[in-house]
Amino acid sequence: xxxxxxxxxxxxxxxxxxxxxxxxxxxxxxxxxxxxxxxxxxxxxxxxxxxxxxxxxxxxxxxxxxxxxxxxxxxxxxxxxxxxxxxxxxxxxxxxxxxxxxxxxxxxxxxxxxxxxxxxxxxxxxxxxxxxxxxxxxxxxxxxxxxxxxxxxxxxxxxxxxxxxxxxxxxxxxxxxxxxxxxxxxxxxxxxxxxxxxxxxxxxxxxxxxxxxxxxxxxxxxxxxxxxxxxxxxxxxxxxxxxxxxxxxxxxxxxxxxxxxxxxxxxxxxxxxxxxxxxxxxxxxxxxxxxxxxxxxxxxxxxxxxxxxxxxxxxxxxxxxxxxxxxxxxxxxxxxxxxxxxxxx
Amino acid sequence: xxxxxxxxxxxxxxxxxxxxxxxxxxxxxxxxxxxxxxxxxxxxxxxxxxxxxxxxxxxxxxxxxxxxxxxxxxxxxxxxxxxxxxxxxxxxxxxxxxxxxxxxxxxxxxxxxxxxxxxxxxxxxxxxxxxxxxxxxxxxxxxxxxxxxxxxxxxxxxxxxxxxxxxxxxxxxxxxxxxxxxxxxxxxxxxxxxxxxxxxxxxxxxxxxxxxxxxxxxxxxxxxxxxxxxxxxxxxxxxxxxxxxxxxxxxxxxxxxxxxxxxxxxxxxxxxxxxxxxxxxxxxxxxxxxxxxxxxxxxxxxxx
Numbered sequence: 001x002x003x004x005x006x007x008x009x010x011x012x013x014x015x016x017x018x019x020x021x022x023x024x025x026x027x028x029x030x031x032x033x034x035x036x037x038x039x040x041x042x043x044x045x046x047x048x049x050x051x052x053x054x055x056x057x058x059x060x061x062x063x064x065x066x067x068x069x070x071x072x073x074x075x076x077x078x079x080x081x082x083x084x085x086x087x088x089x090x091x092x093x094x095x096x097x098x099x100x101x102x103x104x105x106x107x108x109x110x111x112x113x114x115x116x117x118x119x120x121x122x123x124x125x126x127x128x129x130x131x132x133x134x135x136x137x138x139x140x141x142x143x144x145x146x147x148x149x150x151x152x153x154x155x156x157x158x159x160x161x162x163x164x165x166x167x168x169x170x171x172x173x174x175x176x177x178x179x180x181x182x183x184x185x186x187x188x189x190x191x192x193x194x195x196x197x198x199x200x201x202x203x204x205x206x207x208x209x210x211x212x213x214x215x216x217x218x219x220x221x222x223x224x225x226x227x228x229x230x231x232x233x234x235x236x237x238x239x240x241x242x243x244x245x246x247x248x249x250x251x252x253x254x255x256x257x258x259x260x261x262x263x264x265x266x267x268x269x270x271x272x273x274x275x276x277x278x279x280x281x282x283x284x285x286x287x288x289x290x291x292x293x294x295x296x297x298x299x300x301x302x303x304x305x306x307x308x309x310x311x312x313x314x315x316x317x318x319x320x321x322x323x324x325x326x327x328x329x330x331x332x333x334x335x336x337x338x339x340x341x342x343x344x345x
Numbered sequence: 346x347x348x349x350x351x352x353x354x355x356x357x358x359x360x361x362x363x364x365x366x367x368x369x370x371x372x373x374x375x376x377x378x379x380x381x382x383x384x385x386x387x388x389x390x391x392x393x394x395x396x397x398x399x400x401x402x403x404x405x406x407x408x409x410x411x412x413x414x415x416x417x418x419x420x421x422x423x424x425x426x427x428x429x430x431x432x433x434x435x436x437x438x439x440x441x442x443x444x445x446x447x448x449x450x451x452x453x454x455x456x457x458x459x460x461x462x463x464x465x466x467x468x469x470x471x472x473x474x475x476x477x478x479x480x481x482x483x484x485x486x487x488x489x490x491x492x493x494x495x496x497x498x499x500x501x502x503x504x505x506x507x508x509x510x511x512x513x514x515x516x517x518x519x520x521x522x523x524x525x526x527x528x529x530x531x532x533x534x535x536x537x538x539x540x541x542x543x544x545x546x547x548x549x550x551x552x553x554x555x556x557x558x559x560x561x562x563x564x565x566x567x568x569x570x571x572x573x574x575x576x577x578x579x580x581x582x583x584x585x586x587x588x589x590x591x592x593x594x595x596x597x598x599x600x601x602x603x604x605x606x607x608x609x610x611x612x613x614x615x616x617x618x619x620x621x622x623x624x625x626x627x628x629x630x631x632x633x634x635x636x637x638x639x640x641x642x643x644x645x646x647x648x649x
Binding site: 056058083087089091095098103104105106108109153155166169 | 547550551554557564572643
């Protein structure tokens with residue numbers, strides 16, 4: 001079960017703009033195993049989306065450019081493949097669902113055809129068979145009256161239904177990896193739960209590895225096996241869900257957890273904590289730790305030299321000078337984190 | 346659907362009526378009348394007799410009622426300038442010529458324009474893009490009378506391959522049709538729509554499905570970029586089919602455009618009115634057809 005699907009090593013991606021080079025991703029490494037859900041969390045502009053879109057080669061190049069690093073999928077290096085070569089992977093080996101289901105479907109194409117098109121791209125089957133498969137996909141994602149829905153156009157659906165269709169499109173070729181870029185951000189909370197449930201169910205059924213991008217820690221708690229926290233184009237902390245929620249190492253992670261609203265009674269009277277300041281300018285990233293300017297525990301070295309990774313025995317790692325032997329002991333603030341919803345219930 | 350068509354029909358009638366009324370009074374407010382150009386040629390009594398014969402001695406509002414009473418009976422009347430010819434017969438004779446010229450021009454120029462737009466958008470910022478843009482700018486900025494003169498000089502005078510003017514067979518159509526078509530080879534709006542579509546999420550979805558570039562362009566972008574283009578197609582078709590004065594004059598083509606300008610210049614009230622009404626009716630009809638066709642291209646506005 002522990003089959004390694006994807007290994008990303010020291011990935012650096014920049015965008016060349018008129019104003020200069022934007023270093024959107026600055027040395028990101030992670031991996032994904034079969035049947036595992038990796039959540040990438042972080043605020044807007046931290047490079048989450050760029051990272052996964054680079055894996056799928058969805059960023060238009062130029063202006064995007066892979067400066068260095070490697071992306072190895074099932075033993076094959078993907079960096080350097082042409083767009084045409086990548087077409088064989090996209091949809092077949094990894095698929096993606098996007099944030100806004102309202103704009104992610106082609107408004108002039110029938111739903112059934114949009115699902116079947118992906119299948120026809122990758123498999124040598126007749127149009128008839130592809131339609132048949134598309135119908136099964138619609139059934140699988142729980143659309144009522146799938147036969148009727150095959151010939152309907154996207155505008156006749158609500159957001160939740162469209163996201164189901166997006167999932168059907170993504171999973172039509174049974175990809176090994178499903179990348180979900182904030183799949184529930186644009187949906188009602190009640191629909192959110194349904195979509196997450198659906199994704200979890202399909203993961204269990206098909207053994208798909210999921211990379212989930214979100215800034216909603218509630219969603220993370222419900223879905224993730226492992227969590228990577230991104231900040232300023234880098235992964236600042238990565239570990240299992242339990243490690244991140246119960247034993248966070250990086251001050252940014254503390255900030256994230258502290259700013260998570262809770263419905264628990266214990267929270268009453270307590271203020272929601274915001275992280276002061278704004279994320280770093282990726283035109284000119286700071287020489288030291290990207291979080292230094294906003295970090296309550298910032299030391300002199302933090303602004304000068306980037307911290308090294310400190311790895312625990314279980315593989316939980318974080319990049320912070322506080323973890324250095326010479327650093328003063330700082331106790332993380334107290335959170336009343338309970339894993340909400342989902343898996344443990 | 347039927348309800349929609351009926352409603353549109355009555356709205357169109359109302360539009361036509363208002364338009365014809367405005368044009369009627371505008372025409373009649375021009376100084377002079379159709380007969381007065383004969384000043385000094387015909388004796389005064391004869392001119393007054395002619396005025397009385399055509400009812401031009403009546404107050405304008407009476408002429409107006411008379412004209413519209415005739416129009417509701419389907420009578421567009423006789424031309425005041427062409428001896429013994431009804432307005433209807435002028436239209437019957439000239440319209441096919443203009444329509445044939447316009448259709449050919451449209452069929453040749455419009456697809457080329459669209460194609461140039463697609464190419465420009467796909468090669469954005471590259472030489473091909475600039476070439477397409479330059480062609481587009483030339484297409485709308487070079488007046489057809491200059492292009493026509495150049496073409497006539499090269500292909501008729503110098504090379505002697507094609508006739509200079511007139512409308513007597515296929516050979517005669519080539520130069521005017523090209524002139525007409527060239528004005529439509531403007532791909533800049535298509536380019537803009539393509540560039541708008543290319544950054545849409547559903548194109549990313551298509552890419553994420555593994556749909557190759559070529560198919561993305563033609564199956565996903567093209568159709569969606571064509572939607573706003575279709576809106577402009579109605580007036581374009583109507584304008585092309587009902588004739589262009591400049592091209593018809595330069596090539597001596599007996600089309601509607603030439604008749605129209607002659608009618609207004611000569612204060613041929615009935616002919617000018619008839620042609621205006623015809624042109625307006627045609628424009629409204631073309632727009633209506635486009636609205637119906639729009640539903641075919643865009644499922645979101647399909648009329649149930």
